[in-house]
Amino acid sequence: MEKFQQSMYDLIVETSTKLPKDVRRAIARAKARENAGTRAAMALDTIVENIQMADENVSPICQDTGLPTFKIKVPVGVNQMEMKKAIRAAIAEATKNGKLRPNSVDSLTGKNSGDNLGEGVPVIKFEQWENDYIDVRLILKGGGCENKNIQYSLPCELEGLGRAGRDLDGIRKCILHAVYQAQGQGCSAGFIGVGIGGDRSSGYELAKEQLFRPVDDVNPIEELRQLEEYIMENANKLGIGTMGFGGESTLLGCKIGVMHRIPASFFVSVAYNCWAFRRMGVKIDPATGEIIEWLYQDGEDVDFSKELEKAEAAVALEQGNTRVIDLVPPLSEEQVRQLRVGDVVRISGVIYTGRDAIHKYLMDHDAPVDLNGQIIYHCGPVMLKDEEGRWHAKAAGPTTSIREEPYQGDIMKKFGVRAVIGKGGMGAKTLQALKEHGGVYLNAIGGAAQYYADCIKSVEGVDLLEFGIPEAMWHLRVENFTAVVTMDSHGNSLHEDVEKSSLEKLSQFKEPVFK
Numbered sequence: 001m002e003k004f005q006q007s008m009y010d011l012i013v014e015t016s017t018k019l020p021k022d023v024r025r026a027i028a029r030a031k032a033r034e035n036a037g038t039r040a041a042m043a044l045d046t047i048v049e050n051i052q053m054a055d056e057n058v059s060p061i062c063q064d065t066g067l068p069t070f071k072i073k074v075p076v077g078v079n080q081m082e083m084k085k086a087i088r089a090a091i092a093e094a095t096k097n098g099k100l101r102p103n104s105v106d107s108l109t110g111k112n113s114g115d116n117l118g119e120g121v122p123v124i125k126f127e128q129w130e131n132d133y134i135d136v137r138l139i140l141k142g143g144g145c146e147n148k149n150i151q152y153s154l155p156c157e158l159e160g161l162g163r164a165g166r167d168l169d170g171i172r173k174c175i176l177h178a179v180y181q182a183q184g185q186g187c188s189a190g191f192i193g194v195g196i197g198g199d200r201s202s203g204y205e206l207a208k209e210q211l212f213r214p215v216d217d218v219n220p221i222e223e224l225r226q227l228e229e230y231i232m233e234n235a236n237k238l239g240i241g242t243m244g245f246g247g248e249s250t251l252l253g254c255k256i257g258v259m260h261r262i263p264a265s266f267f268v269s270v271a272y273n274c275w276a277f278r279r280m281g282v283k284i285d286p287a288t289g290e291i292i293e294w295l296y297q298d299g300e301d302v303d304f305s306k307e308l309e310k311a312e313a314a315v316a317l318e319q320g321n322t323r324v325i326d327l328v329p330p331l332s333e334e335q336v337r338q339l340r341v342g343d344v345v346r347i348s349g350v351i352y353t354g355r356d357a358i359h360k361y362l363m364d365h366d367a368p369v370d371l372n373g374q375i376i377y378h379c380g381p382v383m384l385k386d387e388e389g390r391w392h393a394k395a396a397g398p399t400t401s402i403r404e405e406p407y408q409g410d411i412m413k414k415f416g417v418r419a420v421i422g423k424g425g426m427g428a429k430t431l432q433a434l435k436e437h438g439g440v441y442l443n444a445i446g447g448a449a450q451y452y453a454d455c456i457k458s459v460e461g462v463d464l465l466e467f468g469i470p471e472a473m474w475h476l477r478v479e480n481f482t483a484v485v486t487m488d489s490h491g492n493s494l495h496e497d498v499e500k501s502s503l504e505k506l507s508q509f510k511e512p513v514f515k
């Protein structure tokens with residue numbers, strides 16, 4: 001098994017940097033459904049460009065490389081303790097090389113371990129089997145989509161859909177509701193795995209297990225096959241679209257599994273995975289530890305470089321008559337008040353990252369830099385230091401903004417911040433603050449970490465690095481960093497609009513379908 005560590009390293013790098021073929025095909029299908037010139041089409045163009053860049057740079061598709069979760073099947077007699085050790089070493093090495101973001105944080109102290117190792121991290125689950133080879137599957141599921149997982153306890157009342165009972169139709173309602181409640185926050189269009197039955201933990205386990213099924217397989221249980229087909233057909237009618245911008249493609253895959261339950265409990269557990277659906281697998285020779293075969297290789301591959309030639313994002317934008325506005329911080333109140341929902345901005349200059357730890361900190365501390373007129377970027381990048389001690393951004397897409405909702409408005413007012421960049425939108429409190437103070441919310445494309453890293457021309461400084469790499473305040477000099485105004489200083493919010501209209505659309509699915 002001396003090659004096992006290297007095999008695991010290769011699996012980790014491949015999973016983080018290259019989307020599997022079945023996922024690519026699903027994204028290509030989504031792209032074909034969107035009309036050129038719309039915001040959703042533009043977002044998908046950026047996603048596709050990002051996938052291509054991650055391939056070429058062998059760098060993380062998304063900066064959030066998730067909680068590494070390994071599912072391993074071994075023949076009797078294989079030493080699982082040795083395998084665990086090798087996996088942990090491979091994880092640490094991949095982190096050092098910028099293929100994974102240091103993502104393991106002590107939940108009590110907030111300290112980042114720096115190497116992706118920690119209590120319970122990575123997750124490694126073993127099972128024995130009769131075959132003579134080892135099967136290792138890895139999923140890197142990021143935090144934004146993990147936060148949108150949801151579990152229903154039937155019977156229950158669902159907004160828009162009414163009562164969901166303990167039957168197939170109740171399950172149908174739960175799944176539609178799960179897609180609705182995620183909106184764009186889990187970087188839609190997404191994939192969902194559903195677990196019917198079990199208890200609260202085994203139900204979620206089953207839901208996550210479904211994410212290992214190939215996107216285009218067929219459920220062997222007839223009722224579930226029908227339900228999967230129904231969901232794929234109808235969830236896209238909710239109009240949430242890529243990034244919650246509105247559009248035709250909201251769901252890219254739906255896989256449903258079932259297990260027994262106890263009489264008092266009836267859980268429907270839904271695991272939501274973003275478009276950056278990073279899961280891969282290998283077959284391993286138990287004697288040498290070498291990779292015998294890569295999994296998820298069936299079917300056609302999609303050549304996204306050809307797709308890109310066809311649809312250049314900028315051309316699509318012009319066709320859609322979108323205003324494109326160049327911004328150079330510091331921004332004045334007047335400049336910001338001229339921006340309207342739907343405008344596209346291109347930022348050049350220095351922007352400052354700030355996510356969960358920074359927002360909490362700024363509530364009762366001074367800012368380490370003068371933030372007056374500046375732009376905060378909700379982002380936790382992957383950073384590497386070169387031999388001369390200079391930092392480089394290896395992956396730097398936006399993080400989910402709604403987590404900063406309790407702080408954002410106050411911080412903008414306290415420090416004179418004029419714009420925040422993030423993804424998924426923010427709520428009523430921030431919208432009110434944008435109006436009162438004169439600010440905008442700019443939506444970048446979630447998961448497009450290579451695309452945005454390419455806009456970062458230099459790293460000019462860093463503060464509060466003690467919070468760990470993802471949580472520090474990085475000073476990034478960017479050029480033509482493109483984002484869409486989705487909340488403006490006139491009380492308009494695209495997110496609020498899409499949420500409202502998708503709730504209306506959800507209610508068309510109230511009547512029973514599976515009797």
Ligand SMILES: O=C(O)C[C@H](O)C(=O)O
Binds near residue numbers: 142379399
């Ligand atoms: O942690 C991040 O960088 C992003 C996260 O996955 C998110 O979607 O919010």
Ligand code: SF4
Binds near residue numbers: 064141
């Ligand atoms: S930022 Fe989006 S694409 Fe990346 S892990 Fe989070 S949900 Fe997934």
